[in-house]
Amino acid sequence: METVVCVKHVPETAEADIVIRGDGRGIEEKDLTFDINEADNYALEEALLWKEKFGGSITVITVGSEDANMTVRMCIAKGADRAIRLDDARFAGSDSYAIARILHAALKDVPFDVVLTGIQASDDGYGQVGPILAQMLGLPHVAYVIETEIVEEGKLARVHRELEGGLHEVVEIELPAVFTIQTGINEPRYASILGIRKATKKEIDLSGLDALGLEEDEVGEAGSKIGLEKLFFPPMGERAQILEGSPQEVSAELVGLLKDKGVV
C-alpha cells in the first residue's frame, strides 16, 4: 500500500495574539510557533496505520519554505519513508488551486494507491486542495473522512464521511483515490526519540518551479483564481460583559448574576 500524505506547516494561532502585517495581506509570523496542520497529522496517522497493516511506504509532501522541514521531519520520525518539499519564491501567494497544481506536478513520478490530505488547513480553512488535486489527477475523492477500511488493496475502499449532527455516510470508492481526513479519526502517535534522531539525518527531496516543469504564470498570484484583498479583525458584535477582578471576585460576581437570572 503506497500512500502520499500532503501536509502543511501552519502557525499555532488558537491561543496567540495575531498581528496583521502592514500590507494587510498576511500576519506577523515571527512570534508564532509553527507545527503540522492538525487535520494533516490525523491523515499521517491513518497512513501509518495502513503501513503497519499492509506494508508499503509513505511519502510526505509539502509546499513550503525551509521552516517546513521541521514538520516533514516529524512525519519521518513517526514512520514516513520519504519527504518532498516544494519551494520556490514564485510560489508565494498561491491559492488552493495553484497549490493543488504544484502538488499535481510533483506527484507525476510518485506511485500511490491513496493520497491523503487533512480536511482543511487551520490557517486559511479553504478545504479545497484535496478534491482539486483529485480532479487534476483524474481520480475520485471522498471529503470529510472519519473512518476508513481498505476492502481490497489498490482496488476498493469503504469509508465513512462525517455529515452534520453526528450522522455518517458510508461510501465505497475505487482506488486509487484522494481522501480528505477529518480530525478525531484515530489517535495520532508521538515520535520516538530514536525516530527523531533518524529523521534529522534524512535527506528531503527539494523541487522548485523549473524542476516541476511548471510555468511562472501557473503558480503564485498569477496562477490563482482567488485573490486575497485584505485581512481585518472581525467586527465586534455585542460583546460579553467582561467581569474583572481576582478569580474569587469574578466567581462571586458571576454566581450573583446567575442567581439574579434564576439559572443557578
Next chain:
Amino acid sequence: MGDVFVLAEHRRGELREVTLEMLGKGRELAGQMGGSLKAVLLGHGVDAFSGELANQAHEILVVEDERLEDFNAELYQKVLVSLLTERKPTLTLIGHTAFGMDLAPSLAAELDLPLATDCIGFEFEGGRLLAIRERYGGKLQARVSFKGSEQYMATVRQAAFPIKELEPLGGQIVAVDSPLAEEARRKKFIEYVEAAVGDVDIAQSEVVVAVGRGIKEQENLEIVEKLARAMGGVLAGSRPVIDSGWLPPDRQVGQSGKTVKPKLYIAVGISGSSQHLAGMKGSDTIVAINKDPNAPIFNVATYGIVDDLFKVVPALTEQLSGG
C-alpha cells in the same frame, strides 16, 4: 446575465436549512447583479421540494433521476457541469456542508472557475463581487476576489445568513433532462449510520458545562467535572476534546455533534470556532472563561471572564459549593 444559481441541499426527504439561507442571500445578490435567482434541485421524487422552493426563486430547475436519490458527488458533478456550462450563471452558491464540500471544489476545478469556500458575507466594490471569509479559526476575516472569470462559485457557511420572510416569487418549475448516461462508476453511496446513543443526552440538560482545548490534559478534566456537578449540569466538550478521546462523541457540542439550547451554557477553555458556535449560540445565558480576550466565544457570551481557567474554575466551584 447576472443570474445566481443556488444548489438545493436535501437529505433523507428533507430540504436542509442552508438552502433557504442561500436563497435569501441569493435573491439580494441577483437583484444587485441585475439577474434572476434560480434554484437547482437534483434528486428523485422531489416534487414536494420544488413546490417549497417555488416561492423562493424566479425559476426552479429540476433534474429528476433515480440515480440522484442519495447524494453522490460524482453524479452531481456530472449533472452540474452540464447545467452550468449550458446556462452560465454568474454566481453559483452551494452549502459549505459535508455535501457541498465533497462536490464544489472538484466541480469548480473541472469548470475552471474560481471558488471561494465557507463564505460568511458578500460585498460589491466598483461592481466587482467580493466574498468575506474567516481565517485562523475566526480570529480574522478576509475579503477575497474572484479572478479572471465571468463566472464564479462560492460555498456558503451554514447559518451565516438568516432565513427571511420574503415576498413569494412564484417561480416556474422547469424540468431539465438528466444528462446522466450511466450509474456512478467510482463512488457509491452505501448507507447512513446514526451516531451511537450514550447514557446522557446533553441536549436535554438545563445546564451544560463544556470544556475545550484550553484544558490541555485529560487529567485536568476533573476540575471542570466538579464545576458541572456543583452547577447541577452535564459535562460536554468541543471538538478537540472529543477528538482526543477524553469525552465520548455523544458529548460533543457543535455542527458535527449536538446542538444544545440550555438555560445556562458555560464554555471553559473554548475559543469558539464557527462549528462550535453553531451548536450552542441559542443558549439563554452563556458564560465564557478563556485567557485569550480575542477568542470569538466572547462575541456570543453573555458574561466573560478573561483569565486562566485553572484559577477561575476551582474558585467558581468553591463559590457554588460554599454557598
